[in-house]
Amino acid sequence: MPGLRPSAGALFLLLLPIVHILLFLLAGLLVTTPVEAEDSTVPYLQQLIEQTRSARLADRREWHLLLHYRANLFGGYTSEQDDPGFFMAPNGKTDPQAELDATLTQFFSADLVGRSKQSAQCAFVARYAWLKEQLNFDPTKLTPIRCERFERWIEEFHARSVTLVFPAAFMNNPASMFGHTLLRIDQEGQTAQTRILAYTINYAADVPPEEGVAYPVRGIFGGYRGYFSTIPYYLKVQEYRDIENRDIWEYRLNFGQAQIRRLLMHSWELGNASFDYFFFKENCSYHLLSLLEYADPSLHLTDQFLFWTVPADTVRLLAAQPGLVSDIAFRPSRVTLIRRKREHLSEPELELVERVARDPSVGQSAEVRSLPLARQAFLLDVASDYVRYQGERDEAKAAVFRDRNRQILTARSLLRIPSEDLLVLPFAQQPELGHKTSRASLGGGWRNNDTFEEITMRAGYHDLLDPERGYTPGAQIELGSISLRHYNRADQSRIERVTLANVLSLSPMDSLFHAPSWKVNVGMQTITHGGCRLCSNWVFNGGIGVATETHLLRREVLFAFAEVEGNYSRAYEERHRVGGGASAGFYVDLAERWRLLATASYLRYALGDRSDDVRWSVGQRYTLAQNWALRVEYNHRDHDNDLLFTVQAFF
Amino acid sequence: MLRKLFVVLGAVMVASQAGLAMAANPDTGPGCGLGKLAWADFKNQKNIAPQVMMATTNGTFGSNTFGISSGTSGCTNDGQVWADQKTTMFALMNFENLTQEMAQGKGEHLASLASLMGIPDDRHAAFFALTQERYTALVQAGETSSVALVKALNDAVAKNPVLAQVVSR
Numbered sequence A: 001m002p003g004l005r006p007s008a009g010a011l012f013l014l015l016l017p018i019v020h021i022l023l024f025l026l027a028g029l030l031v032t033t034p035v036e037a038e039d040s041t042v043p044y045l046q047q048l049i050e051q052t053r054s055a056r057l058a059d060r061r062e063w064h065l066l067l068h069y070r071a072n073l074f075g076g077y078t079s080e081q082d083d084p085g086f087f088m089a090p091n092g093k094t095d096p097q098a099e100l101d102a103t104l105t106q107f108f109s110a111d112l113v114g115r116s117k118q119s120a121q122c123a124f125v126a127r128y129a130w131l132k133e134q135l136n137f138d139p140t141k142l143t144p145i146r147c148e149r150f151e152r153w154i155e156e157f158h159a160r161s162v163t164l165v166f167p168a169a170f171m172n173n174p175a176s177m178f179g180h181t182l183l184r185i186d187q188e189g190q191t192a193q194t195r196i197l198a199y200t201i202n203y204a205a206d207v208p209p210e211e212g213v214a215y216p217v218r219g220i221f222g223g224y225r226g227y228f229s230t231i232p233y234y235l236k237v238q239e240y241r242d243i244e245n246r247d248i249w250e251y252r253l254n255f256g257q258a259q260i261r262r263l264l265m266h267s268w269e270l271g272n273a274s275f276d277y278f279f280f281k282e283n284c285s286y287h288l289l290s291l292l293e294y295a296d297p298s299l300h301l302t303d304q305f306l307f308w309t310v311p312a313d314t315v316r317l318l319a320a321q322p323g324l325v326s327d328i329a330f331r332p333s334r335v336t337l338i339r340r341k342r343e344h345l346s347e348p349e350l351e352l353v354e355r356v357a358r359d360p361s362v363g364q365s366a367e368v369r370s371l372p373l374a375r376q377a378f379l380l381d382v383a384s385d386y387v388r389y390q391g392e393r394d395e396a397k398a399a400v401f402r403d404r405n406r407q408i409l410t411a412r413s414l415l416r417i418p419s420e421d422l423l424v425l426p427f428a429q430q431p432e433l434g435h436k437t438s439r440a441s442l443g444g445g446w447r448n449n450d451t452f453e454e455i456t457m458r459a460g461y462h463d464l465l466d467p468e469r470g471y472t473p474g475a476q477i478e479l480g481s482i483s484l485r486h487y488n489r490a491d492q493s494r495i496e497r498v499t500l501a502n503v504l505s506l507s508p509m510d511s512l513f514h515a516p517s518w519k520v521n522v523g524m525q526t527i528t529h530g531g532c533r534l535c536s537n538w539v540f541n542g543g544i545g546v547a548t549e550t551h552l553l554r555r556e557v558l559f560a561f562a563e564v565e566g567n568y569s570r571a572y573e574e575r576h577r578v579g580g581g582a583s584a585g586f587y588v589d590l591a592e593r594w595r596l597l598a599t600a601s602y603l604r605y606a607l608g609d610r611s612d613d614v615r616w617s618v619g620q621r622y623t624l625a626q627n628w629a630l631r632v633e634y635n636h637r638d639h640d641n642d643l644l645f646t647v648q649a650f651f
Numbered sequence B: 001m002l003r004k005l006f007v008v009l010g011a012v013m014v015a016s017q018a019g020l021a022m023a024a025n026p027d028t029g030p031g032c033g034l035g036k037l038a039w040a041d042f043k044n045q046k047n048i049a050p051q052v053m054m055a056t057t058n059g060t061f062g063s064n065t066f067g068i069s070s071g072t073s074g075c076t077n078d079g080q081v082w083a084d085q086k087t088t089m090f091a092l093m094n095f096e097n098l099t100q101e102m103a104q105g106k107g108e109h110l111a112s113l114a115s116l117m118g119i120p121d122d123r124h125a126a127f128f129a130l131t132q133e134r135y136t137a138l139v140q141a142g143e144t145s146s147v148a149l150v151k152a153l154n155d156a157v158a159k160n161p162v163l164a165q166v167v168s169r
Helices: A008-027 A039-052 A061-067 A096-107 A125-135 A148-156 A213-221 A235-244 A258-269 A283-296 A311-320 A335-340 A347-356 A362-363 A374-392 A396-414 B001-026 B046-056 B082-093 B096-104 B108-116 B123-131 B135-144 B146-159
Strands: A069-071 A077-081 A159-167 A182-187 A199-205 A224-229 A249-255 A275-277 A325-333 A439-447 A450-462 A475-487 A492-504 A517-529 A532-550 A556-568 A574-590 A595-606 A611-626 A626-639 A642-649
Touching: A008 A556, A039 A096, A061 A069, A061 A125, A061 A283, A061 A626, A096 A125, A125 A258, A148 A258, A159 A235, A159 A258, A182 A258, A182 A283, A182 A626, A199 A213, A199 A235, A199 A275, A199 A283, A199 A439, A213 A492, A224 A283, A235 A249, A235 B082, A235 B096, A249 A311, A325 A396, A335 A374, A347 A362, A347 A396, A362 A611, A374 A396, A374 A574, A374 B096, A396 B096, A396 B135, A450 A492, A450 A642, A475 A595, A492 A532, A492 A556, A517 A556, A556 A595, A595 B146, B082 B096, B082 B108, B082 B146, B096 B123, B096 B146, B108 B123, B123 B135, B123 B146, B135 B146
Parallel strands: none
Antiparallel strands: A069 A077, A159 A182, A159 A249, A182 A199, A199 A224, A224 A275, A249 A325, A439 A450, A439 A642, A450 A475, A475 A492, A492 A517, A517 A532, A532 A556, A556 A574, A574 A595, A595 A611, A611 A626, A626 A642
């Protein structure tokens, strides 16, 4: 039972207010007389508490970082920590001084506290170390307790440096949209080849298995508890690289030994803690930042995130701290690896790989054996990677693919040569080079016979025309966008567009990869329909399709979707219409900073207001800087033409 | 009343002794049940880690098994893998990556396994070549259980003239 304190401590806490009053009276009587040191512990405790008050330790940043206090809007503090066992005082969550007094009190006791069931000195090693440093504990009056569990634990890391690990987002799971961050505690004597043996420090929500539909809702509104854990890095690599197909970026942080020790000490304390997990703000990245802040209190990180903490933004923030990040390493996902290896294959070789993947006995055929040894090895390696990828995608046939892989690998082992090293470059550049998460746009243009000015705010994240650097190509996720327009001639100001969510995933298909592309859009647009000019029209649209890429100029992606759509507006008979249709389009990078996106669609609505809809649009973006872009967009609908120029800033 | 007090006192004594024993946390793994687990028991890679965790702990994967300062549970002690379980656990969890790298005669999982087995860096190449040579036998052992794989590897290393002398076993 966490949170149950031994009765002696509780009794003492009851006495504390009385002691305070007595002290106050005493202080009134003996203003300048120093408190005489006595042999019993009680006066020494009071002496320490007095010292904390005169030094105002409870107001110090370190104390607030240790207890995760945040200033309230209207004065006072509240800790973000939600496990009562983490606090030594009953009102510790909201009273930094009371918590400090109670912590000092508990240091004199060997009673086991917190979820980790240790004496307070050992359960809260970082608090103890900091207070000892501030107050110069007298070991004869406050006996230090040996913390064997902690010493063994911290030794086991063989810590030499700290690395921030960022698995990039991948499209097929919206929960990964924001990416994730964790810390890796690099070991003494570790090489690039043995990095996976290091422990990570990971903060994650404890989600019961088979949660399903409740997961996003509870995840967003703090329905889960988040805990800190030390999962070996090899398990994390497996999860992201092999199973979820996400590229991983690793950033070495320039922390010295003292800072690493502080980080680990506070991590140990957080074993007694749990936080309500809020997907958007108090998530993995947010709490890791608070750990880094305690390691180096001169870093101010968490207070930069007011409403949400996007892992990529935290990476950008850390990369922007002078001298904090040194080496950056890249770990390709299996798909990235296969696609890069394929660039080294000729057409006939690729065909051979596909045949081996379908029928492993081809791997030992004369056709393969006539090739040079190193070439044979390379083909079999790609085939093995590909079969593993298939096994992950198709769980029902996982055993079949595993057997095929075994046969391919048996043939591979008979070649008796090691595989050659291959430098695998990413398709998406480093996240810290990407634009920031939120976007503001200001612009104007023409619509039919009218002119307008427009301002748009978008909470997140990225659309197909935004500067692609640092983002996964072909992935669009827009959340929480609102556009206000003023039409000059009609002298009307209105909410022109609202986007709740607009997600689009383009996965170019080829002989190896057949994942479909898909899109979902929920929002409101302003339309002109029938007799209704400038009417709000709510849109629910979803589609599934195909994409392919070419390299005529730089890189072009062509796509086509079959889609269904429902509209709700007073412009329609019966106020709604439901139908379906198709759309097609492409984007092309005309230059490094210049992209053009064109789409056309035809939809026919059979339910509600029977009508059809032909739309096409052409948009262009020119990148000015990492967080600045220009756009011109033309949208055509029936008797409705809209031309818009904007300048956009990311923040 | 007095009897009640004695009972409470007794309970406190027992509790504090248990506390002492726990605080010491001797570094001896209670044998967390990895030895019984064979690779063939798993449908695919996705269920291996959670299943191992479920099999060896009473909680969900991750937060409990590797929970910081969470005490002893199954294969872990305060969230870190018991010293004598490290190699076996690594071999089990990474079996699919290890088979691929053994066949390819190199790789980070294989290098890490070699490190766990105490093979110095300058002998890794010899170890890789050995695993490639014994690929079929090693994979068969691994399909039985991770313990069998590690044992087969140790036996192969012991019989190898280049490697036997450097590995203190």
